[in-house]
Amino acid sequence: MAKQDTIEAFDLLLKDIMDSDKPFGGKVIVFGSDFRQTLPVIQNATRDIQVQASFVNSTLWGSLQKVTLMENIRALLDKPFLEFLLRVGEGTEPEDEDGRISLSNDILLPYDSKDNSLDRLIESVFSDLQLYSLDPYLMINRCILSAMNIAVDDVNQMIIDRFPGQPYTYTSTDRTLNEREQGDYEDFLNSLNPKRPPSS
Known part of the structure; x- marks a missing residue:
């Protein structure tokens, strides 16, 4: 989903660092995706602009070895x-x-309201959370994708709330490498909420 400009800038950076004219400074770089289906995300862009910004339209594309x-x-x-x-x-x-x-129609769920539709979606994808909590490997091929992180947080919380058993809260302490900078960065560190899958 990265724009070709971003990858080309990375290429120039590695060429400069490695003092080499080879693509990516001669370093092995692996790109993985179905480039026919995954386009860069560009706000308010037309389909043509998104396709044009895709890595497959970069001059670097021809120098890559493709493995299908x-x-x-x-x-x-x-x-x-x-x-x-x-x-x-x-x-x-x-x-x-x-x-x-x-x-x-067999891959669509009817929409009437946000809460009811999310309930149906979660029930369709994760029909038995009791079973999944006993054997997490049953969840490996199941996921709910969202276009926005805020929606991911909402869905994760709804699924976590449905897991059986007593929830536990584990506290952590955020520390800077340099203790003298702790006061400057503590509020920032505590504000971070890295994205992760729901856990039981």
Whole structure:
């Protein structure tokens, strides 16, 4: 999802540090994604601008060695969804006059209100939290994606509140490496809330 400008700036930085004209200063860099489906996020940008900002349109793209994964393991047991993803990636899925793709009813949940719809979504994805808390490996192929971090926090909290058992709070202490800077940065350190998956 990084813009090509960001990656090109990183390339120039490594070339400068390594004093080399090779791409990325001769360092091995691994990029992973389905570049047909994941575009950079640019606020209020049109589809054309997002596609143009994608890394595949960079002059660096031609110098990369491409390794293609041929089997989608995550969707292996859901053949219709796997074929849908491939059609979207290849650009062969039918679009409406606005360039939008219609989703089939079997992967949609009806929306009536925020709370009711989130309840249905969580119930659909994580139907038995009692079972998952006993065997966390059952949750590996289940997730809820969101376009905004604030929504992630809301959904995480709703799922955490549904986990069975007694919740425990573990306190931590934020410390700077230099003790003399503790007073300057303590409020900032305590304000940080790094994103993470819900835990039981």
